[in-house]
Amino acid sequence: MTKxxxxxxxxxxxxxxxxxxxxxxxxxxxALVTRKHLIVLLPYFLYIALMCLLPIIFYIFIVPYVLxxxxxxxxxxxxxxxxxxxxxxxxIVIFTVWADYYLDIWIITNERIIxxxxxxxxxxxxxxxxxxxxxxxxxxxxxxxxxMFGFGNIHIQTAAEExxxxxxxxxxxxxxxxxxxxxYKAAREKDRxxxxxxx
Numbered sequence: 001m002t003k004x005x006x007x008x009x010x011x012x013x014x015x016x017x018x019x020x021x022x023x024x025x026x027x028x029x030x031a032l033v034t035r036k037h038l039i040v041l042l043p044y045f046l047y048i049a050l051m052c053l054l055p056i057i058f059y060i061f062i063v064p065y066v067l068x069x070x071x072x073x074x075x076x077x078x079x080x081x082x083x084x085x086x087x088x089x090x091x092i093v094i095f096t097v098w099a100d101y102y103l104d105i106w107i108i109t110n111e112r113i114i115x116x117x118x119x120x121x122x123x124x125x126x127x128x129x130x131x132x133x134x135x136x137x138x139x140x141x142x143x144x145x146x147x148m149f150g151f152g153n154i155h156i157q158t159a160a161e162e163x164x165x166x167x168x169x170x171x172x173x174x175x176x177x178x179x180x181x182x183x184y185k186a187a188r189e190k191d192r193x194x195x196x197x198x199x
Contacts, residue, residue, distance in 0.1 A: 021107060021114075031183055032108040032176065036101060036169040037151035044097045051090050055083045096121070106167055108176075110183055113156070113165065129165045131187045133158045137180055139173035154180070 021030070059079065063070050070079045103118035115127040134156055141152035152173035156165040170176055 024109075025111060028112075029110045030107060031110060032179055033105065034108075034170055034176065035105045037149060037171045039145065039149045039151060040169045041097065041101055048090065048094055048097070051093070052087070055086055059083075106170070108180060108183070111187065113167075113180070115165070115167070127165070129156065129158060131180070131184045134180075134184050135159055137177055137184075139177040141173060156180070 024030075063079070069075045099121065100118055103116070103124070105116045107114040107116070110131075112131055113129045115129075117125045117127075119125060136157035137154065138157075139152060139154045141147055141150075146152050146169075151169055151171050154167040154170060154173050154177050156167075158165055167173075167176070
């Protein structure tokens with residue numbers, strides 16, 4: 001039976017069955033696929049909204065007094081052309097912000113946590129953490145917006161030199177922390193069972 005490719009369009013907490021991803025180990029099952037909470041895009045949305053309003057504000061409040069020639073034909077066409085180029089740049093900014101948000105993803109399996117971070121268009125960093133290396137895991141929700149919209153950070157302490165593995169601005173941090181803790185205990189129990197079986 002062929003497996004489906006992993007569905008990156010949903011950001012939920014139910015178990016995925018029959019899905020896979022590149023580099024998946026044999027008998028490794030996906031428990032959770034998530035990305036940052038959608039609210040992290042709010043500052044970018046406000047910034048882009050302001051960028052969209054700038055040419056209109058410039059045309060209404062500045063052009064008539066500073067560059068009145070641009071109000072009449074044929075100079076008004078030059079203003080329209082410059083505005084079109086400017087809005088093309090705004091679309092590139094929108095696409096960049098969305099791609100950065102959408103391609104940043106965490107995949108949590110019964111064996112490890114995989115952090116895929118997209119940096120720009122041509123740079124992707126993939127980090128992974130074996131669940132059995134976890135020493136401590138905490139979740140934190142600080143501030144009014146995170147409390148209202150239910151997102152926060154998860155800090156995972158490991159025995160490795162880098163020390164911490166962070167999942168920032170994730171939805172339902174307490175639920176995800178509990179899920180990771182449950183998977184960690186299951187992985188440790190499985191190792192203990194295998195070790196006893198070898199004796």
